[in-house]
Amino acid sequence: MMATLIFLALFLLGLFLTLRPLWGPKEPFPEPPRREELLKELEVLREEVKNLEGEEKKLALARVVELERALEGWRPPEPRPFNPLPVALALGVVVLLGVGLWRYTLPRLPGETTxxxxxxxxxxxxxxxxxxxxxxxxxxxxxxxxxxxxxxxxxxxxxxxxxxxxxxxxxxxxxxxxxxxxxxxxxxxxxxxxxxxxxxxxxxxxxxxxxxxxxxxxxxxxxxxxxxxxxxxxxxxxxxxxxxxxxxxxxxxxxxxxxxxxxxxxxxxxxxxxAQGGIGPKLKGNPILKAPEAVKEIVLRGRGQMPAVPLGEEELKALLDYLSRL
Ligand code: HEC
Structure with missing residues (x-):
């Protein structure tokens, strides 16, 4: 049971590590936020320049140049280089744990554990x-x-x-x-x-x-x-x-x-x-001991593989008392 839980936890961890890149930020170096605005402004300015004259045209052209420079400084984000090592590692973990799960926990014949x-x-x-x-x-x-x-x-x-x-x-x-x-x-x-x-x-x-x-x-x-x-x-x-x-x-x-x-x-x-258990189950720390009536019933009537154990009132009382202190 414990092994199953550990396997499961590790398995989920491996899965998480493998899949994590997929939901990370798509663009680790986001574009400068003003680029779109700059482009738009440039477009508008270029249109306007056609209709302008003299000093105004000069100013507008200067602004166009300025915008083009600003835009030139921008480079499309470089795709993050693919690093196969962590992925391979994570995949390895997933495969190992999968094998572990399969070997030790999943399909088996009745009564089998390994x-x-x-x-x-x-x-x-x-x-x-x-x-x-x-x-x-x-x-x-x-x-x-x-x-x-x-x-x-x-x-x-x-x-x-x-x-x-x-x-x-x-x-x-x-x-x-x-x-x-x-x-x-x-x-x-x-x-x-x-x-x-x-x-x-x-x-x-x-x-x-x-x-x-x-x-x-x-x-x-x-x-x-x-x-x-x-x-x-x-x-x-x-x-x-x-x-x-x-x-x-x-x-x-x-x-x-x-x-x-x-x-x-x-x-x-x-x-x-x-009381550590043997042919019969472990009694030390067994939650059933908190229910003395149930224990009494089991002792006097037997249960499953356990035969009835006839005991006198006093013996039974002393026994239940002893068991409750285990
Ligand atoms: C011949 C062997 C044998 C003897 C003697 C015996 N038991 Fe058991 N006992 C068993 C077995 C086997 C079980 C499991 C029964 C089942 O559920 O099929 C069991 C089950 C129990 C349970 C239930 C445990 C649980 O977790 O459900 C209690 C309580 C218990 N025994 C107490 C006692 C006490 C107290 C005595 C002495 C008075 C006693 N037994 C004597 C074999 C024995």
Whole structure:
């Protein structure tokens, strides 16, 4: 959005620079204002001279000469020399910005933001076509993996579910389906899938991360900590983040029932420990927090991808209070 606005502003500036000469003053050195008058006077005098005699004729002729001199001093304005440099520069800016606008903002496939992503969308489509054509587990996995990497979660789910139909014991598919279920808020089913997957393949770090998230969301802090620790053991990449989660869970296990605790226990998994956003949107600074009734409604009933989070009166009150201070 910001990029679009900047591009637009620069684009308009370039356009302005290119077009400016067109509405500048047409004659930068305007004629001496009296020229027309002088010409007219000269014409009249010349007529008169024909009919005059003696002293008057002399005077008139002298005036004619004077006028002719004055007029001689006048030169038509020289056309301003054409300087191609600024025009070329301005045109360059316009072209560059046009290209920028086209590349980064205008036409794109749904969900895309850059040309790279267009290439990725094409790649994904090719994998999908191949998987659908051959129906081989190998190809379905390739499609599912790439879709998951690119966060095309609908496609990832489709691919991995198809794998499970052909090979119900495929651990990767069981694990990924579990994660995707969790993301779509189906926590109970997700837990079952992930428990099975982690039992079969304890080395797969990502499974431990999400299993920990599920436990934590259910209020089982000890299990969550254990799962996250196994994530670290398995060499998961999000080390710092998960260490943070563990510290937070440990602190909470001792803590009371204040709003922050409720937030960390029930919301942080999706909205981030600092409310900075994650699977769910950023809450810090989110204008919706100014409408506690709306937040209450969303929390108790769920919305879209967000599952309902049942909370008691007191917990809810503390939570809303905490959120209003974010
Ligand atoms: C399982 C993940 C998950 C959990 C847990 C969760 N949320 Fe959400 N939340 C989401 C998602 C996803 C959305 C976006 C929903 C939509 O609009 O489709 C959302 C939306 C919201 C919104 C609306 C934001 C907006 O800008 O419209 C609020 C407010 C919110 N959540 C608050 C909470 C609070 C408070 C908690 C804890 C009690 C919580 N959420 C727990 C995933 C979650």
């Amino acid at each position: 040309v790279t992503q267009r290439a990725e969308a094409r790649e994904l489509k090719a994998l999908q076509d191949k998987a659908k054509r051959t129906g081989a587990v190998e190809d379905l996995l390739a499609w599912g993996r790439r879709a998951y990497e690119l966060q095309a979660f609908d496609q990832a789910a489709e691919a991995y579910l198809e794998v499970l139909k052909k090979d119900p014991r495929n651990v990767e598919a069981v694990r990924r389906v579990g994660i995707l279920l969790f993301m779509s808020g189906r926590t109970e089913e997700a837990e079952t899938f992930l428990q099975v997957a982690q039992h079969a393949d304890p080395k797969a770090a990502e499974g431990w991360l999400f299993l920990g998230n599920i436990y934590f969301q259910k209020g089982q802090a000890q299990e969550a900590i254990a799962a996250w620790e196994r994530y670290l053991e398995a060499g998961g990449e999000a080390r710092e983040r998960v260490e943070g989660l563990i510290a937070m869970a440990k602190a909470q296990a001792q803590g009371g029932r204040d709003g922050q605790t409720v937030y960390q226990a029930r919301c942080a998994v999706c909205h981030g420990a600092e």
